[in-house]
């Protein structure tokens with residue numbers, strides 16, 4: 001994540017971001033993470049242990065959890081599946097290797113996906129796919 005954005009999050013939610021924790025996601029998910037922070041900031045003794053992208057989605061690990069808390073983390077994760085990680089526009093799950101199926105997954109809008117294809121970091125989706 002852009003270091004300025006990450007610094008702001010850490011400054012606004014110092015209880016959640018203990019020293020040394022990094023935000024290993026791209027800027028497009030910052031609003032999702034920020035909303036999650038607003039939601040969780042008053043939970044007692046709660047802090048993030050990891051913020052990262054896993055299997056294409058936003059994953060947040062916390063110092064403790066309950067079923068109820070887990071639901072809120074899952075809601076943020078579900079939102080990330082439909083939000084371009086790069087720019088924050090509506091996105092969908094893609095894979096870097098659409099045709100062979102062994103690439104890694106990421107969420108991108110059409111524009112960011114086209115850019116990834118243009119840069120050679122993702123394969124174009126085949127014409128006959130019915131997605």
Ligand SMILES: [Zn+2]
Pocket residue numbers: 084085086087088089091108109110111112113
């Ligand atoms: Zn995008």
